Amino acid sequence: MRGNNNNHNDAFAITEVSQRPHIPFVPIKTVHQQDVSCLHRIRERLIKSKSALGNQSRGLLSEFGWCFLVVTQQS
Numbered sequence: 001m002r003g004n005n006n007n008h009n010d011a012f013a014i015t016e017v018s019q020r021p022h023i024p025f026v027p028i029k030t031v032h033q034q035d036v037s038c039l040h041r042i043r044e045r046l047i048k049s050k051s052a053l054g055n056q057s058r059g060l061l062s063e064f065g066w067c068f069l070v071v072t073q074q075s
């Protein structure tokens with residue numbers, strides 16, 4: 001990568017890559033593969049949001065003297 005993304009740098013990169021025969025092409029994903037990938041990203045974001053909300057709640061409650069231990073079940 002050279003500098004920021006703009007049309008000139010993009011065109012330069014495309015030209016440079018096209019002249020290198022040893023670089024493999026990335027296969028195009030099927031619709032099913034895109035759907036599964038989308039679901040995984042959504043699930044990952046939900047888990048992060050859930051963890052962030054729990055951490056924030058515990059932090060705010062601890063400011064008022066409410067401290068507790070959270071035990072989670074591993075699956």
